[in-house]
Amino acid sequence: MIYELMKSRRSIRRFKPECPSREMVLRLIEAAVTAPSASNKQPWRFLIITNRTVIEQLAAAVRNAVDHVARHIEPASEQMFRNYGDYFTRFENAPAVIVTLFRSLTVLSNLVDSNLPSTVRGRIHRMERDSGLIGVSMAMQNLLLMAHESGLGASGMTGPLVADDEIRRILEISPSWEVAGLIPIGFPAEEPPGTGRKPAENVINWIE
Numbered sequence: 001m002i003y004e005l006m007k008s009r010r011s012i013r014r015f016k017p018e019c020p021s022r023e024m025v026l027r028l029i030e031a032a033v034t035a036p037s038a039s040n041k042q043p044w045r046f047l048i049i050t051n052r053t054v055i056e057q058l059a060a061a062v063r064n065a066v067d068h069v070a071r072h073i074e075p076a077s078e079q080m081f082r083n084y085g086d087y088f089t090r091f092e093n094a095p096a097v098i099v100t101l102f103r104s105l106t107v108l109s110n111l112v113d114s115n116l117p118s119t120v121r122g123r124i125h126r127m128e129r130d131s132g133l134i135g136v137s138m139a140m141q142n143l144l145l146m147a148h149e150s151g152l153g154a155s156g157m158t159g160p161l162v163a164d165d166e167i168r169r170i171l172e173i174s175p176s177w178e179v180a181g182l183i184p185i186g187f188p189a190e191e192p193p194g195t196g197r198k199p200a201e202n203v204i205n206w207i208e
Helices: 002-008 022-032 052-070 075-089 118-149 159-171
Strands: 044-049 096-102 178-186
Touching: 002 118, 022 044, 022 096, 022 118, 044 052, 044 118, 052 075, 052 159, 075 159, 096 118, 118 178, 159 178
Parallel strands: none
Antiparallel strands: 044 096, 096 178
């Protein structure tokens, strides 16, 4: 059952105007927070945006960031990037957008003394940050699967993070939290075909 759900899920980028009910969205979050996390710290928060003005502000910020980056790309590749950058604002027409936040699991870095070599300290910081990011990533996957099960369309987006600073400003996000991604949510207005996946045997190495 769960495997069939995973295989049939699609990333949806076109939505009907109707907004899912609060109850439907809450059900997605309830599914998200069943995800495992390092030391069960549950390092996530979810900003649920249905305000059309705010969504448009976010899209405008992303569009400006894409334009800024594009002007620093060699002319031969600029249009290719702009075409790619168009995907970064595909959340704009969704009736709801969920912004997922995470924070580092700062435990070990507070316990070690100042004599620990900087290389080791750097590894600890990366481990702590990645622990938070991995935790919220698993929560996002739960959310996407529950959306599909509930008849909703959604997609996980990281492209908008080219405008991370403006997203943070618009949403007044505390410095202690980082943005993991955006998830547009709504009733799907498309049925995209499945995309290819590499066979499992092509992406594993057995260590025996």
